[in-house]
Amino acid sequence: MKxxxxxxxxxxxxxxxDLIKKIxxxxxxxxxxxxVINDQSTDETSLVxxxxxxxxxDLPCNLGIGGAVQTGYKFAAMHNYDxxxxxxxDGQHNPEYIEKLIEPIIQGHSTMVIGSRxxxxxxxxxxxxxxxxxWYLKYLINTLTGLKITDPTSGYRACNKEIIQLFSSxxxxxxxxxxxxxxxxxKGLTVLEIPVIMNERIGGESSINLHRSIYYMIKVxxxxxxxxxxxxxx
Amino acid sequence: xxxxxxQIILLLFILLAIVQLTRMITRYKLDLKYALLWILLTMTALxxxxxxxxxxxxxxxxxxxxxxxxxxLLAILLILAIIFSLTIALSRASNxxxxxxxxxxxxxxxxxxxKKNIGKE
Numbered sequence: 001m002k003x004x005x006x007x008x009x010x011x012x013x014x015x016x017x018d019l020i021k022k023i024x025x026x027x028x029x030x031x032x033x034x035x036v037i038n039d040q041s042t043d044e045t046s047l048v049x050x051x052x053x054x055x056x057x058d059l060p061c062n063l064g065i066g067g068a069v070q071t072g073y074k075f076a077a078m079h080n081y082d083x084x085x086x087x088x089x090d091g092q093h094n095p096e097y098i099e100k101l102i103e104p105i106i107q108g109h110s111t112m113v114i115g116s117r118x119x120x121x122x123x124x125x126x127x128x129x130x131x132x133x134x135w136y137l138k139y140l141i142n143t144l145t146g147l148k149i150t151d152p153t154s155g156y157r158a159c160n161k162e163i164i165q166l167f168s169s170x171x172x173x174x175x176x177x178x179x180x181x182x183x184x185x186x187k188g189l190t191v192l193e194i195p196v197i198m199n200e201r202i203g204g205e206s207s208i209n210l211h212r213s214i215y216y217m218i219k220v221x222x223x224x225x226x227x228x229x230x231x232x233x234x
Numbered sequence: 235x236x237x238x239x240x241q242i243i244l245l246l247f248i249l250l251a252i253v254q255l256t257r258m259i260t261r262y263k264l265d266l267k268y269a270l271l272w273i274l275l276t277m278t279a280l281x282x283x284x285x286x287x288x289x290x291x292x293x294x295x296x297x298x299x300x301x302x303x304x305x306x307l308l309a310i311l312l313i314l315a316i317i318f319s320l321t322i323a324l325s326r327a328s329n330x331x332x333x334x335x336x337x338x339x340x341x342x343x344x345x346x347x348x349k350k351n352i353g354k355e
Contacts, residue, residue, distance in 0.1 A: 060339060070336060
């Protein structure tokens with residue numbers, strides 16, 4: 001079974017080294033391939049990866065999180081990977097959950113598995129403002145699709161081959177996490193959540209700051225609504 | 235109606251625009267696809283300058299009091315159409331750039347690892 005870990009990274013030199021070390025320590029049998037997508041970082045993100053001996057794709061233009069992640073899925077599709085795991089480059093995601101994340105996929109219970117902070121409510125729970133936003137998105141997706149996704153913005157996810165193919169041909173652009181759940185549901189595929197514990201980011205900066213969060217909420221809401229009325233064939 | 239002098243000046247402007255449009259299209263500087271709306275705009279303007287009474291008629295049909303206002307409405311609608319077509323073109327182009335960037339990033343990576351393997355042998 002070929003498994004690829006996709007790590008989108010934009011200016012994450014402070015966090016990436018630790019993350020890669022953690023993954024390697026976790027994966028001592030070396031079953032996992034790691035691929036960092038460097039989205040035109042201005043710091044030494046690419047160098048850190050090379051120093052750690054990890055494969056890195058340096059994008060020639062800044063594509064944003066959606067475009068960067070999709071590059072990973074395109075790579076996974078090209079190289080015939082069976083499972084792709086998305087891990088944020090900021091170190092919020094603990095590699096120790098990888099096994100739990102891919103288990104339902106290997107057993108064929110689900111096509112996609114999301115790691116959620118809000119099932120057991122342990123570890124870093126994000127700020128209250130963000131929790132409100134996530135809560136709202138949870139209800140929006142729930143009313144529109146009936147899916148119960150407690151952590152729709154979580155970027156800690158694993159996908160099977162079918163979804164790798166789907167994402168490599170079409171993936172939402174700017175803030176893709178909630179929208180991609182709609183997309184998968186529309187395609188008749190299944191999403192499952194498992195509880196994980198996340199960390200607070202140590203260094204660097206989040207891509208969503210306070211004044212961008214209003215834009216984020218409006219854009220994501222509209223994206224979800226538009227996806228609802230989209231036909232299945234798109 | 236409209237003074238002859240103004241009519242002639244406007245006519246000159248429009249003819250100049252038509253000449254420029256045609257020149258750019260024939261020299262492949264402007265894609266016909268994107269020029270279509272501009273051609274429509276110049277043709278409408280040409281028609282209205284030669285037959286100004288058309289504008290009064292349009293105003294009448296739309297129950298707009300003065301022909302000038304009908305002209306503004308027409309002009310703004312056409313301009314909006316052009317701007318919208320630009321947004322569509324931009325979306326398409328940015329999608330293509332995204333795909334090319336992804337492909338280029340992957341290819342560059344594959345090329346580097348290929349080079350490394352060649353070096354080892």
